[in-house]
Amino acid sequence: MASAQQHVQSVQRLQSPDPVEVYSALRTIKNSIIGSTTKKSLYFKLQIIPHVTSLLALDDTDVQIRVQATAVISSLAHKDEEAARQLLDSGVVGSLIGQIAPGADAALTEASVRALNALLSYESVKLGVEKHVGLMVPYLLSIITEAKDTSRVYEMRAHARIELAILVLGKLCMTEARQYTIANTGVIDMLASLLPCGYPRLQIAALKALSALSYENMEICGALLLVRLKHKTYTEAILDLARNQDPDISLCACMCISNMSRMRTGDLLKDIQTVVVPALVKLLKTPGFSALQVVQSLGYLCHEDADIQLAAKNAGVISELIKILVVIEGQADADFVDQELNMRMVKGVFLTLGTIVSTNEECRRKAVEDQALVYLVRAMGHSDSGVKAAACLCTRYIIRSVSICRTHVPESGILAPLMSLLQDKTADVQVTASATLVNLLTDFSPLRADALKAGLIDILAKLLSSPNSTVCRNVLWSIRNLLVGIDDDTRREIIDKIKIETLFSLSSAPHESFLQEHALGALRNVVVDSMLGINAVFDTMGNNRVIELLRQATRSDAESAIKVHGLYLANNIAVRSQEHCEIIVGDEWLLRSITSHITNSSSEVAIAALWCINSIASHRLPSQGQHESDGESAEDVGTCRYMTELNALDLQATLERMLDDPNLALDVRDRVRSCLDYFPESET
Amino acid sequence: MTTSSSSSKQNISLEEWEGKMAEVPIAKNDLNQLIMNYLIIEGYKDAAEKFSEESGLHSSVDLGSIDERMQIRVAVQSGDIKTAIERVNDLNPDLLDTDPRLYFHLQQQHLIELIRQGKAEEALEFAQDELAPHGEEHPELLRELEKTMALLAFDPSSRSPLAELLDFAHRQKTANELNAALLAAHSQPKEPKLPALLQLLAWTQEQLDEKATYPRINNIVNPVLEEQSGAKETA
Numbered sequence: 008m009a010s011a012q013q014h015v016q017s018v019q020r021l022q023s024p025d026p027v028e029v030y031s032a033l034r035t036i037k038n039s040i041i042g043s044t045t046k047k048s049l050y051f052k053l054q055i056i057p058h059v060t061s062l063l064a065l066d067d068t069d070v071q072i073r074v075q076a077t078a079v080i081s082s083l084a085h086k087d088e089e090a091a092r093q094l095l096d097s098g099v100v101g102s103l104i105g106q107i108a109p110g111a112d113a114a115l116t117e118a119s120v121r122a123l124n125a126l127l128s129y130e131s132v133k134l135g136v137e138k139h140v141g142l143m144v145p146y147l148l149s150i151i152t153e154a155k156d157t158s159r160v161y162e163m164r165a166h167a168r169i170e171l172a173i174l175v176l177g178k179l180c181m182t183e184a185r186q187y188t189i190a191n192t193g194v195i196d197m198l199a200s201l202l203p204c205g206y207p208r209l210q211i212a213a214l215k216a217l218s219a220l221s222y223e224n225m226e227i228c229g230a231l232l233l234v235r236l237k238h239k240t241y242t243e244a245i246l247d248l249a250r251n252q253d254p255d256i257s258l259c260a261c262m263c264i265s266n267m268s269r270m271r272t273g274d275l276l277k278d279i280q281t282v283v284v285p286a287l288v289k290l291l292k293t294p295g296f297s298a299l300q301v302v303q304s305l306g307y308l309c310h311e312d313a314d315i316q317l318a319a320k321n322a323g324v325i326s327e328l329i330k331i332l333v334v335i336e337g338q339a340d341a342d343f344v345d346q347e348l349n350m351r352m353v354k355g356v357f358l359t360l361g362t363i364v365s366t367n368e369e370c371r372r373k374a375v376e377d378q379a380l381v382y383l384v385r386a387m388g389h390s391d392s393g394v395k396a397a398a399c400l401c402t403r404y405i406i407r408s409v410s411i412c413r414t415h416v417p418e419s420g421i422l423a424p425l426m427s428l429l430q431d432k433t434a435d436v437q438v439t440a441s442a443t444l445v446n447l448l449t450d451f452s453p454l455r456a457d458a459l460k461a462g463l464i465d466i467l468a469k470l471l472s473s474p475n476s477t478v479c480r481n482v483l484w485s486i487r488n489l490l491v492g493i494d495d496d497t498r499r500e501i502i503d504k505i506k507i508e509t510l511f512s513l514s515s516a517p518h519e520s521f522l523q524e525h526a527l528g529a530l531r532n533v534v535v536d537s538m539l540g541i542n543a544v545f546d547t548m549g550n551n552r553v554i555e556l557l558r559q560a561t562r563s564d565a566e567s568a569i570k571v572h573g574l575y576l577a578n579n580i581a582v583r584s585q586e587h588c589e590i591i592v593g594d595e596w597l598l599r600s601i602t603s604h605i606t607n608s609s610s611e612v613a614i615a616a617l618w619c620i621n622s623i624a625s626h627r628l629p630s631q632g633q634h635e636s637d638g639e640s641a642e643d644v645g646t647c648r649y650m651t652e653l654n655a656l657d658l659q660a661t662l663e664r665m666l667d668d669p670n671l672a673l674d675v676r677d678r679v680r681s682c683l684d685y686f687p688e689s690e691t
Numbered sequence: 692m693t694t695s696s697s698s699s700k701q702n703i704s705l706e707e708w709e710g711k712m713a714e715v716p717i718a719k720n721d722l723n724q725l726i727m728n729y730l731i732i733e734g735y736k737d738a739a740e741k742f743s744e745e746s747g748l749h750s751s752v753d754l755g756s757i758d759e760r761m762q763i764r765v766a767v768q769s770g771d772i773k774t775a776i777e778r779v780n781d782l783n784p785d786l787l788d789t790d791p792r793l794y795f796h797l798q799q800q801h802l803i804e805l806i807r808q809g810k811a812e813e814a815l816e817f818a819q820d821e822l823a824p825h826g827e828e829h830p831e832l833l834r835e836l837e838k839t840m841a842l843l844a845f846d847p848s849s850r851s852p853l854a855e856l857l858d859f860a861h862r863q864k865t866a867n868e869l870n871a872a873l874l875a876a877h878s879q880p881k882e883p884k885l886p887a888l889l890q891l892l893a894w895t896q897e898q899l900d901e902k903a904t905y906p907r908i909n910n911i912v913n914p915v916l917e918e919q920s921g922a923k924e925t926a
Contacts, residue, residue, distance in 0.1 A: 038776065085789065163756040166878065344830060345830055
């Protein structure tokens with residue numbers, strides 16, 4: 008066993024003029040550092056990098072010395088991302104690429120491509136080698152073709168070179184531009200031809216590269232669909248490999264298919280449900296296999312696809328995920344357990360579970376049946392912010408279900424931990440906790456009253472000044488929900504603490520439309536069904552600023568969501584009283600703007616505008632006995648008070664034309680009819 | 692002749708059984724492949740070369756690679772772990788950097804060898820400098836380290852509760868783990884197919900025992916179809 012002094016000497020020996028001495032020192036260093044992070048750290052401290060890289064930079068360095076020096080670099084790169092970055096910054100990548108040029112010594116090529124593979128294990132290095140990609144790709148392709156040509160049978164070294172070169176190619180596919188650069192070399196056919204080769208390492212390398220090439224790239228996915236192997240298509244070959252007994256092959260094949268699932272091709276989606284999902288479930292149950300990767304793959308596969316989510320639930324994924332949580336919880340206090348890995352696993356399970364339950368009620372019910380809420384609530388008290396954020400995200404999707412929100416959530420004990428996470432020190436947790444809260448404050452949620460008692464409004468008021476705009480958005484959304492179906496005392500508390508002025512200024516924040524949308528939504532709900540609310544708005548802001556806000560929100564270039572809230576805000580004001588309606592109708596520009604939206608291509612906007620017209624038209628002239636002092640004639644009694652203003656905008660004719668349009672959406676048509684009830688029947 | 696006994700088990704005679712077996716087509720080439728697979732995985736390079744010559748079967752594997760693997764295996768079996776690690780690092784420098792458990796087991800075996808040789812002080816130093824930091828990074832391995840360290844409390848010549856660690860079988864276990872990792876790293880199956888097939892035979896006979904009385908293979912080392920007593924009891 009070498010002492011510290013011997014390690015120092017080993018580094019010094021690298022400067023010896025005797026090549027045998029240098030070779031021997033490199034071997035000693037190599038055998039010290041392989042497998043040992045501590046030794047790697049020690050040699051970094053001894054400034055190993057400049058010594059080794061200078062050996063590679065010299066033209067006359069012996070090949071055997073180069074091989075050993077390259078192996079040292081390879082092992083150092085395995086330490087961590089920081090170590091790999093230091094190596095990248097030393098300029099060693101250029102030397103390594105020089106050593107894989109066509110015609111280079113085979114052993115040196117293998118060592119160099121191995122070092123490149125180790126270096127490229129980290130995101131920052133993958134991005135940092137941009138300037139080398141152009142040279143590296145043809146060299147790697149030449150390694151693959153040369154080694155394939157020379158080895159008729161399995162030849163360990165030749166196969167290692169092919170495998171490593173393919174792995175490096177895959178790791179280079181970090182950007183869309185690189186995906187195209189590499190795909191355009193014709194490598195896809197070459198990789199596809201390796202899929203049935205029967206050598207697991209080559210099959211895994213080819214699958215990884217194909218997966219990296221097609222990741223989030225629909226054009227390349229489309230090209231892969233057209234690839235034909237000897238007797239089958241590319242997808243048939245990959246599906247066969249997804250059923251392979253070797254778990255690594257099966258997982259890599261599942262990942263390849265997952266990329267293609269984003270194309271939403273009918274037949275393929277069926278294969279994913281019947282082959283890929285069960286294959287991943289089988290892997291989840293395979294003892295000793297990295298469950299974390301499988302869990303993450305399932306999450307990716309189920310993303311935004313309700314059918315695959317349901318297939319995952321039917322294949323038992325939800326129960327398997329909960330089983331993982333049970334096992335990990337049982338290991339919480341154990342000494343000989345990798346708690347760091349367990350933590351990543353819990354986070355992965357919550358994220359995947361969240362994806363699976365994000366759209367489907369059946370999946371949510373299954374998760375609740377399997378006691379998911381118990382684990383989620385406990386995880387909200389975890390020390391790691393990633394776990395807490397993932398737990399909040401998953402909870403948010405589960406409580407999208409009205410029935411779960413009404414039945415299981417109140418008894419789950421979720422409110423206290425969630426409210427405490429609203430004030431967590433990390434922004435990620437605050438973001439997901441506040442997003443989850445939105446679903447808990449709807450008028451049908453039994454927890455709303457408890458949350459209010461627990462001082463929720465004070466917390467929301469404080470969070471509204473958060474520098475994180477997503478947190479602010481979620482708070483505004485929560486306030487919006489909270490304002491529906493509440494008594495005037497609570498409304499008054501919200502108005503006093505959140506402040507109308509704050510909602511107004513956020514409603515007119517021009518660069519943050521997602522804040523604008525929810526602030527307008529909150530204002531819309533402040534005034535709904537409440538004289539208290541509407542008075543608070545007009546008393547605080549005055550007529551002119553209210554009108555100015557409505558003008559802005561209903562402008563033709565405003566986003567649809569903003570238009571919708573603006574129009575409903577105008578509607579809620581107009582419907583409240585004639586006095587309030589007068590303020591709206593009195594502004595010709597605003598009335599014209601509202602009327603123009605009834606023919607908006609978005610049904611949602613059109614319906615909001617029609618509701619507004621409906622509310623304006625609903626104010627009628629007073630009945631006989633009342634009207635005389637107003638100077639109105641008897642024949643006007645019972646008709647729309649603002650008929651003149653509305654007809655000046657040719658509204659009745661527009662509404663009638665809309666009814667004649669056979670393509671008018673049914674819900675819009677209903678609203679149009681309802682509006683027309685306020686107008687006298689046309690003579691035609 | 693097939694008959695049914697009173698316990699509703701089917702009786703199959705030797706003649707009938709052999710007749711049925713003769714109907715199953717088994718290609719000689721498949722049998723040769725099976726043998727070649729066994730010789731390669733188990734590292735019998737000379738025998739594999741001879742068998743290749745005699746059977747005319749071309750191995751799909753580079754027979755030269757067997758030598759390197761076997762030298763590593765022999766080094767572990769003889770307790771020379773340092774040499775084994777150096778050879779592994781020459782053959783595949785990534786292997787021990789990417790498989791911390793395997794690296795730990797080799798270091799653990801080296802520690803055992805030091806204890807076996809009575810080099811307690813050196814063993815202690817090695818455990819502190821090499822194994823403990825590795826254990827800190829991989830806590831799931833610490834239990835094994837603790838167990839190995841406990842060996843220091845016993846006289847190696849006495850029968851301690853941890854004697855299994857000093858047994859040759861433990862070296863063999865480490866050698867097998869390393870051999871399997873090297874095979875996997877070179878796209879080879881970790882185990883030969885032949886033992887798995889024999890296990891399958893045993894399992895199949897067990898299943899069949901519940902349903903029929905038939906000529907069984909009772910001794911795998913010297914396989915002969917032995918007629919069972921039930922088979923003679925014809926109805």
